Amino acid sequence: xxxxxxAVDGLGFAYPDGTAALDGIDLHVHRxxxxxxxxxxxxxxxxxxxxxxxxxxxxxxxxxxxxLRLDGDSVMEIRRRVGIVxxxxxxQLFMTTVREDVEFGPRNLGLTGDELSxxxxxxxxxxxxxxxxxxxxxxxxxGQKRRVAIAxxxxxxxxxxxxxxxxSNLDPASRRELSATLQGLDVxxxxxxxxxxxALELCERTVILDRGAIVADGPTRELLADNDLLERHRLAxxxxxRLE
Amino acid sequence: xRVVRRPNRPVVEVAGGHVHxxxxxxHSVVHRIAPQVKIVAAFGFVLAVVITPREAFWxxxxxxxxxxxxxxxxxxxxxxxxxxxxxEIPFLIxxxxxxxxxxxxxxxxxxxxxxxxxxxxxxxxxxxxxxxLLTAIxxxxxxxxxxxxxxxxALHVPAVVTAIISFMVRYIDVILGEFSRMQVAxxxxxxxxxxxxxxxxxxxxxxxxxxxxxxxGERVYLAxxxxxYSGTMPASLRVPAPGxxxxxxxxxxxxxxxxxxxxxxxx
Numbered sequence: 312x313x314x315x316x317x318a319v320d321g322l323g324f325a326y327p328d329g330t331a332a333l334d335g336i337d338l339h340v341h342r343x344x345x346x347x348x349x350x351x352x353x354x355x356x357x358x359x360x361x362x363x364x365x366x367x368x369x370x371x372x373x374x375x376x377x378x379l380r381l382d383g384d385s386v387m388e389i390r391r392r393v394g395i396v397x398x399x400x401x402x403q404l405f406m407t408t409v410r411e412d413v414e415f416g417p418r419n420l421g422l423t424g425d426e427l428s429x430x431x432x433x434x435x436x437x438x439x440x441x442x443x444x445x446x447x448x449x450x451x452x453x454g455q456k457r458r459v460a461i462a463x464x465x466x467x468x469x470x471x472x473x474x475x476x477x478x479s480n481l482d483p484a485s486r487r488e489l490s491a492t493l494q495g496l497d498v499x500x501x502x503x504x505x506x507x508x509x510a511l512e513l514c515e516r517t518v519i520l521d522r523g524a525i526v527a528d529g530p531t532r533e534l535l536a537d538n539d540l541l542e543r544h545r546l547a548x549x550x551x552x553r554l555e
Numbered sequence: 556x557r558v559v560r561r562p563n564r565p566v567v568e569v570a571g572g573h574v575h576x577x578x579x580x581x582h583s584v585v586h587r588i589a590p591q592v593k594i595v596a597a598f599g600f601v602l603a604v605v606i607t608p609r610e611a612f613w614x615x616x617x618x619x620x621x622x623x624x625x626x627x628x629x630x631x632x633x634x635x636x637x638x639x640x641x642x643e644i645p646f647l648i649x650x651x652x653x654x655x656x657x658x659x660x661x662x663x664x665x666x667x668x669x670x671x672x673x674x675x676x677x678x679x680x681x682x683x684x685x686x687x688l689l690t691a692i693x694x695x696x697x698x699x700x701x702x703x704x705x706x707x708x709a710l711h712v713p714a715v716v717t718a719i720i721s722f723m724v725r726y727i728d729v730i731l732g733e734f735s736r737m738q739v740a741x742x743x744x745x746x747x748x749x750x751x752x753x754x755x756x757x758x759x760x761x762x763x764x765x766x767x768x769x770x771x772g773e774r775v776y777l778a779x780x781x782x783x784y785s786g787t788m789p790a791s792l793r794v795p796a797p798g799x800x801x802x803x804x805x806x807x808x809x810x811x812x813x814x815x816x817x818x819x820x821x822x
Contacts, residue, residue, distance in 0.1 A: 394782075395778075395781045397774065405726075407701040407704065407725055411701070415789065420783055463782065
C-alpha cells in the first residue's frame with residue numbers, strides 16, 4: 312500500500328503564550344479522498360492546516376506528506392505537495408494580473424518558458440478561467456477570484472489541495488459551480504468548512520476538530536445525522552434539515 | 556502554447572478602479588513601444604525640461620509641441636488630458652502666490668504691484684511642472700501599470716522596489732474598499748461630519764486601517780510562503796526592447812537635450 316498523502320501522528324502545538332492549539336492529532340488522508348474538516352470557531356482548524364504545509368512546524372509529533380517527513384529541509388517540497396486555498400482570495404491573488412499570479416508558484420519551483428505556460432494554461436483551464444488570464448485580480452467577481460486562487464495552487468501540481476471555507480461569500484450559483492469544479496479535479500482534497508451541507512455533498516468522509524483534538528472521524532452522512540455529536544461541538548445543520 | 560489575449564474585452568469597472576483610470580486603451584505606436592523605452596524617454600525628456608533656462612520661451616514651446624504630437628499619435632482626447640491635469644492645482648495656487656509675495660524689484664500689472672523675480676519664478680514653476688505632468692500623463696495613458704512595473708524591472712530597478720510597487724498597485728483598491736466600507740458603517744450608525752471634531756472617528760479609522768493592512772500583509776505572506784516563496788520574487792521574463800524602439804526613445808531625449816543646450820548657449 313502506498314504512503315498516505317497526509318499522515319499526521321501525535322501532532323501537538325501550543326502558542327507562545329502557552330495556549331494549546333492542537334493536542335495529539337492523528338489524521339491520515341489517502342490518495343483520491345475528499346474529506347471535510349469541520350469544527351467550531353477556534354477549534355484549531357486553521358492551525359492544523361498551516362501545519363500541513365509547514366508554515367507552522369510541529370512541536371510534538373510528526374507530519375508526513377506522501378512519505379516525505381516535514382522538517383526544515385523538506386519544507387519547500389512539502390509546500391509544493393500541499394496546496395492551500397485561503398479564505399480571502401484577495402490575500403492569495405497578490406500579483407498584478409491573473410496569469411502572473413498563477414505563474415508565481417511554478418516560477419518559485421524554477422519553471423520557465425513553454426513548461427511554465429503549459430502548467431499555467433492547464434491550471435487556468437481546469438477551473439475554467441482561461442479567458443481571464445490578462446485581467447487584474449481586482450477586476451474579478453468573488454467567484455472568479457476563488458477559482459483563480461485554486462488555479463494558482465493547482466499550478467504547483469500538488470498532491471493535495473486544502474480549501475479553507477471555499478463557500479464563504481459565494482452566491483448560490485457560484486457555490487454550485489465551485490462544487491462541480493471541485494468534483495472534476497483529479498486531486499486529493501480537504502475542505503475546511505462550516506457549511507455542513509457542502510461537506511455532505513462533496514465529501515464521503517468527515518473529520519470533526521474541537522479544542523485542538525479530533526473528536527470524530529467517519530462517514531459524513533453518519534456524523535451529520537448524529538445531532539448530539541453536532542450539538543456538543545457547536546455544529547448544526549440549517550434549520551429544518553434532518554438527516555436520517 | 557496558447558496565450559489568451561482579448562484586449563477588446565470590456566474591463567468591469569469596480570468601485571475605486573481609479574488605478575487603471577490613468578490608462579487609455581489604444582493601439583498607437585506610443586502604446587506599443589516597450590515600457591522601459593518609454594520610462595527612459597520620459598525621464599530624459601523631463602530632465603531636459605528642468606535644466607532649460609526659464610528665459611527660453613521658444614524652448615518650452617518646442618517641448619509642448621513635441622508632447623502635443625505624441626498625444627495626437629496616441630489619440631488622447633484633450634478632455635482626457637485636461638481632467639488628469641487637475642492634480643496640478645495645488646502647485647498652481649503656490650505659483651500664483653509667488654509674484655504677490657516675492658522680493659526684489661516690483662512692477663505694476665493691472666494695478667497690482669508684483670515682484671519681477673516672483674513673476675519669473677511663477678513662470679518657471681508653471682512651465683516646468685506642466686510639461687513634466689503632461690509627460691507623465693502621456694506615459695501613464697499609454698502604458699498599463701503591470702507593464703510599467705515590467706519596464707522598471709527591465710531597467711534593473713531592484714526587485715524589492717518593483718515588488719513594493721506591484722503590491723501597492725494590487726492592494727490599493729482592496730484597502731480603499733475596506734476604508735469606504737468602514738465609512739459606510741460609520742454613517743449607518745449616525746456618524747455625520749458637522750465640524751472638525753467630526754473628524755476624530757476618521758483618525759481612529761485610519762489607525763484601524765493600519766492594523767488591518769498589517770494583518771492582511773501577514774496573510775498575504777502566508778499565501779506566498781505556501782506557494783514556495785522563499786524571500787525573492789521569481790524573476791520575471793525580461794523581454795528586451797527592439798533596437799528601433801530605443802532609437803526612437805533616445806532620439807527624443809537627444810532632441811530635447813539639444814534644445815536645452817541651444818537655450819543655454821544663447822544665454
